[in-house]
Amino acid sequence: MAEPPQVADGPQVADGRVRAVIDALYPAVDGGRFPAKALAGESVQVEAHCFADGHDRLRTVLRWGRLGSGALEPEELEMTSQGNDVWRAAFTPPSPGRYRFTAVSWVDHFESWRAELERRVELEDVRLALEVGARLVEDTARRATGSDRAALEAWSLQLARQARSQDPAIDAEVLKALALDEARTRIARRHADRRLRVERSLELIADRPRAGFSAWYELFPRSAASEPGRHGTFKDVAARLPYVAGMGFDVLYLPPIQPIGHLNRKGANNALRAAPGDVGSPWAIGSAEGGHCSIHPALGTLEDFRELIGHARDLGLEIALDLAFQCAPDHPYVREHPGWFRHRPDGSVQYAENPPKKYQDIYPFDFECADWRGLWAELERVVEFWIAQGVRIFRVDNPHTKPFAFWEWLLGRIRDSHPDVLFLAEAFTRPKPMQRLAKLGFTQSYTYFTWRNTKRELTEYFTELEHGPARCFFRPNVWPNTPDILHETLQGGHRATFAARLVLAATLSTNYGIYGPTFELMESTPREPGSEEYRDSEKYQLRHWTLDRPDSLRSLITRMNRIRREQRALRSAGTLEFVTTDNEQIIAYLKRDPPSGEMVLTIVNLDPIDTQSAWIELDLARLEIDAERPYQAHDLISEQRFEWRGARNFVRLDPQRMPAHVLRLRRFRRSEHDFDYYQ
């Protein structure tokens, strides 16, 4: 006959007798082009569409195991049919790393035989079915060994004998009971005929738990000095750690700590020329004092930095470092590797430009250079260097201005040797490049949250993040402010706006961060009207902050971080649902923890001036709240407890006091001892 079928659903499909198909294996990113993301220790729901022609029964199993170093022996579990050809199973990756999961499906003649037998009525039909079964079990026995084999051989003989028995007591029901015997069926299932199976595999990255739940605090080390005017050091940052840890953060992110270029250095407020004594932008990396693997001398030594990491660890804080792959004009690379930069017709190095804007203090790498391999290898060495100092989290500056292929390679290599290292992508760009970076391996991603302020904007954006296709690969990390973004809503200077944005960030997303102390001290002055830059930005000058100002948001921040840690409903992504309110200024949303049934309802007044009120409408049936009994709405910010009844309840939020409720909802339950209590 002609050529064999060109069908590729699995390794064995050159055999035309393979009748099962597997479709839509999930979680998948771009049909397997990229791995989906999961968390070590958290269950991964795997789904596949499995079916075959005709009425025969399938069996489907899920095989999963860790790849690369620390590979585990693959485990296998049964997938169960959910109806409509959907099959599901769940597995929990025990540790960070790369995993492969494989759905394996086949037309199972033993299961088909059982299913048909159950529906047979006539004795003659049942007898014939038992004879068929005797042969099937005999075949199955041949694949078994030891006691399984013996049990199956005995069963087969018994089936054949009973099928032919003339004893009138042996009626159809007796025969069916023997053939459908559960204990022996379990043995037979262990030795199914899988020769005509089909397989579909996907990879998945399991990150450590902090990838999925983190609270970040960003500060400029050089502004951490205890007295004004002095350049802060790592020792000053160490002294600041109890303040940061005390607020409940778990990641302390530092802008670049490398030597800062002197050539074309920018002055205060981004002035084109630095004045004498100006400290320059930390993102203009490199000078005669060193490059990407050096420490800015004014901050201290490498030893000091390692000590800082240790102190932070003792307080439950991780230090996240900035990875800014670009150079100041006096960076050693410029001299040592001129080929890594693009040159202008006059022979000078091409600085960063976005005509008519010029960034003469920054030389970008030329990733199209002939020595791209050398460049990639060096940048990998930089990352490995900081990992060797104890850094396990990197915030990557503008990853969207370096090639996607480079990141995919770099992050893949680092992941293989250090599966506990996390990367946050600082790409504020168009949606598709941002998603690509997340797909190719960034652990977390900055978002548009800063620019999503109305109820409608927030609802649409977080619905997309939490329930759109990106949920398999894009982990949002939301920030109300950054050193580059003082959004105009914050420029109003209202305490209520800062408080509302904090509550939104901390509850809408499992990962969030603030740039402090500007945030808790409510810095609100832009460089000039219409600008999103801070006036007297720390990016270009030293600042000194009075942390114990009585109006600081420190205590609210502390409380929000505690609420986040204590409420399981706020700790995992994927359950966010917006709740109907009848006021455009009042946004409300619910998060749940399905295993425990816990629920947190956050309600925020987006108006920083006026008291707003609204009716909040809950779908009680879906929340398994008894519509006939009261339930408790416990505000975890104010510690007030409200007794609610029915689907619609009234709230009123005065922004001058507190613009938000974070309500733990507790159902009414009657205990064994006949006391009422809330659970």
Next chain:
Amino acid sequence: MAEPPQVADGPQVADGRVRAVIDALYPAVDGGRFPAKALAGESVQVEAHCFADGHDRLRTVLRWGRLGSGALEPEELEMTSQGNDVWRAAFTPPSPGRYRFTAVSWVDHFESWRAELERRVELEDVRLALEVGARLVEDTARRATGSDRAALEAWSLQLARQARSQDPAIDAEVLKALALDEARTRIARRHADRRLRVERSLELIADRPRAGFSAWYELFPRSAASEPGRHGTFKDVAARLPYVAGMGFDVLYLPPIQPIGHLNRKGANNALRAAPGDVGSPWAIGSAEGGHCSIHPALGTLEDFRELIGHARDLGLEIALDLAFQCAPDHPYVREHPGWFRHRPDGSVQYAENPPKKYQDIYPFDFECADWRGLWAELERVVEFWIAQGVRIFRVDNPHTKPFAFWEWLLGRIRDSHPDVLFLAEAFTRPKPMQRLAKLGFTQSYTYFTWRNTKRELTEYFTELEHGPARCFFRPNVWPNTPDILHETLQGGHRATFAARLVLAATLSTNYGIYGPTFELMESTPREPGSEEYRDSEKYQLRHWTLDRPDSLRSLITRMNRIRREQRALRSAGTLEFVTTDNEQIIAYLKRDPPSGEMVLTIVNLDPIDTQSAWIELDLARLEIDAERPYQAHDLISEQRFEWRGARNFVRLDPQRMPAHVLRLRRFRRSEHDFDYYQ
């Protein structure tokens, strides 16, 4: 350095300097696992997400060409950026066949240079840019030949000279005009540097136009005799052709025409035993008189059949044949190829079963048999045999009970040698197997239309078919009735129900069919209450029909088929939108032909008893209808013309007269000669 990056977006990505990425190439089915479907002669919109790191400009082209026999030299056209990293281009496959389309994208330094130059202001910057440009154009010239090369070399020299000119008349604007010169830019674009390109390819099947637009009529040849009691022949069918063609159908589908088995033959109304003289089911194929490549002697000869095809063609009708891959117990295969069937413990062949139901007149093939290759080859031979007789359309019986891999192989092979052959999948099964059959190559598919009767059911189902992911591969062919399905709504026997279902089928889908003459004669009696089978079904006995009954729906059918042919809006899929009405019994939907702007609004009263009325609400702005002027709603069924105004208009449909409007909407236009008319 370490291993090269494991990135696979195209053949060249082993080179880490490739910065462009292509994502989401469309139309795609399961990420390219299956080809999407298109129609020869109709434009295919191709879309891709293309972007790169940083601010450089991309260029993206679409290459497309026919594969296999009759392959065409690939053509190339520019894709254009739509914003948000979406790029589009369209091509029109000229003939049926398999095509490949490829998006090719690269970071284009010439385009980036132009874009930056446009934004430059300072003379010094422009001069420097011209020097860069001179080098870029010089490089470009090296890739060109002939006059292009000469033109580019001259341009390069001119750019370099002007860049250095000290003539004060040569200011920034003069230099920019020279550098942005359109004619020379066009030449340069022909010789772009594509070395660092990325490519993504997909395949697509273009079918002949009938695949996308067809009206089917099914009849049993044996019931076509002019006088009662006689077994109809192909000659009788030939005499019936003017009747079918006269109603405007273009496909005449015949149930199997092969010899019918005698062994275990079913009797009238599916009786287990046939009475003497019972004609049996045509789907029980094969007897001593022949098998799948033979003609039932009672119908005539192969010669007669070929003549029938010719007569039909003369009247614009194609004959569609049934492909039922199963055997009667006395089919020659059973004797010649016992290995193609499964055997029971007693040595008998396993008949079709769905316990406790038994179909002893049918032996299914065992597609898991050792000789599966022989079986596949023989079934391919059967198809080729009928193609050799002139058949170009097959209606495939129960494809979901044969392996998917088999169909993918068979349909692929037939398509390669006969790209004009169409296959309709008669799979009334679960959604995922039905979709799989469409993906793997069936041209058209039966649907759940028969069981979708309420406004909500119809709206949801057709929205899914027309706008869901299946739109790339699943072509619905909707039938109000089939020999197997007399839906309970038709059992009411109301003429209005038949008329409404006809109008719905003919306008909701570009492909539809009826099983006649039962349909136009409104046969409505089920075999027994609760059954969807016809009483005295033609499946098991001869029937004789009085075609010229005065109550026949023949004239309405004729009109509907004419309306379908004349209205471009009804001829292509993809524009269906449901229209708001304030009555659950009144369904309304609009179809448009974007090139001509033509619109057809169909309104159906689903209540067969009572007159129903409704306000119909149109989005006039979207339809480009002037809200201030009247527009015309011309009922193509009744030929009434209504003058409508504004978004809301009233309709009233008396089912005893006609339960539907099919309204051509015509906008009001003022002509050059100052007459008003409708267009």
